[in-house]
Amino acid sequence: MYDKAVAILDKLLKDARRELDMGVVPAAKPAEEVRKAVIQVLARSRLLYIRSLQKFLHRTLVELIAALASGSITDVRPVLDRVEKELDGMRLRQNFWEAGV
Secondary structure (H helix, E strand, C coil): CHHHHHHHHHHHHHHHHHHHHCCCCCCHHHHHHHHHHHHHHHHCCCCCCHHHHHHHHHHHHHHHHHHHHHCCHHHHHHHHHHHHHHHHHHHHHHHHHHCCC
16 A cells, blocks of 8 residues: 555656656646545555655645645745655655565
């Protein structure tokens, strides 16, 4: 479940990056829809490591959605950079724990 949620978020961020690199500010609505869908899925989970993902959805992704809604490439680019790094960090921590360390 965690891996699927991260994959969905990863696709969202890659699509946003692609649009931004083409000079277009991505719409905020798809990001908000993905965020809500992942929150609903996670609400049914009892896994402890979901907390970092929930924090990401409730804080970090909300910040990106607000930047996207601003319609300004200069506002979106640094936020998207930070969001991508945070998602990568979450993925690395999860891989570390799954490896049994």
